[in-house]
Amino acid sequence: MGASDYYKILKVNHGATEEELKKAFKKLAMKWHPDKNYDHHKKEDSEAKFKQISEAYDVLSDPKKRQIYDFYGHYPLNSHRYNKENGDGNVKDHEKKGAIESSLGCTLEELYKGCRRRMRVSRIVPDEFDNLTSVEETLKIDVEPGWKKGTKITFPGKGNQERGAAPTDLTFVVDEKPHALFKRDGNDLVMTHKILLVDALTGGKTLNLMTLDGRDLTIQVTEIVKPGSELVIHNEGMPILKEPGKKGNLRIKFNIMFPSRLTIQQKYELKKLLADADN
Structure with missing residues (x-):
């Protein structure tokens, strides 16, 4: 069975x-x-498919x-491959070789402030009798402020290690977990804020935000907010890795909420107000 078949x-x-695997299996x-397929022929197909899914x-x-499956492209459920030499004792050519890459999911808070992560890993190595076995180890990763998705940390x-060969490297690849408020765009942080039409036209709106490092940030909206406009707060984005002390920008996009209905009087007053504003 190929490495990607499972x-x-x-x-x-x-x-x-683990949660995604559970949902997919269920x-x-x-x-x-x-039991859900009562037709005889269909039930035979279902049994075979159900067996594949369960395996x-x-x-x-x-x-x-x-990890054994990812490395070798097969898990020896009914195989003697790991206990039996193949001629010179080397791994078969079709078995998967090369370094192992594993995802390191980080929150935006962790990538903003930096943190230390401890990763428990298991790998396949030959024991003293040259049989392949699994060993476990805890590795420490110091996440630096400003790391981005795709950053690689190699140990x-x-x-894993094949018989008669040097052990391969283990690489963690940073992935960014979604945040409830902010999205990252390079070194910038982007957020969307809903604003009433009256506040968009009159200004004077105050925004209170919690930054990724726990600070309270108060932002005054004094100008008219136009559709598609952004408010840029300098140096409130993500830390810039290669420029210590510098950060990107916080860009606030506005979602202007229009009223669902207006009375005749309101329409009249609004037309008059806007007509006067154009003069």
Whole structure:
């Protein structure tokens, strides 16, 4: 079975979390359970499909099994491959080689302030009898303020090891978790704020925000807010990694909320007001 087949069977990507695997398995299991298919021919197909789904989930939901599968492209459920030499004892050519990459999910707060993460990893190495076994270790990663999605942190020699070969490297790739308020755009932070039409036209609106490092930020909106306009607050974005002490900008986009209805009198007064403003 190819290295990606279990993922394809469950219809998840290689970085799927435990919760995503559970949801995918539950959805597919409900669809393909043999008891839901009463036609004889269809039930045979369902049994085979359900067996595939169960096998895929059994392997991918177990961290040790999953790492063996990711590295070798197969988990030896009924195989003697790990206990039996193949001629000169080397791994078969079709087995997966190379460094291991693992996702390091970070919140925007962690990427803003920096933090230390402890990652418990398991890897496959030959033991003293040259049998492949799994060992566990905790690695420390110091996340620096300003790191971006895609940043790679490599631990040389901390990946899996084939018989008779040097251990591969283990690389963590930073991924940014969604934030409830802010989105990141390079070194800038972007947010959308709803504003009433009357406040957009008259100004005088005060925004109170909590920054990613826990500060209270008060912003005065004094100008007329036009559709598509942005309010830029300098140096309130993400830290710039290569320029200590500098930050990007905070860009506030406005979603102007128009009234759903106006009375005849309100329409008259609004037309008069806007006509006077143009003169």
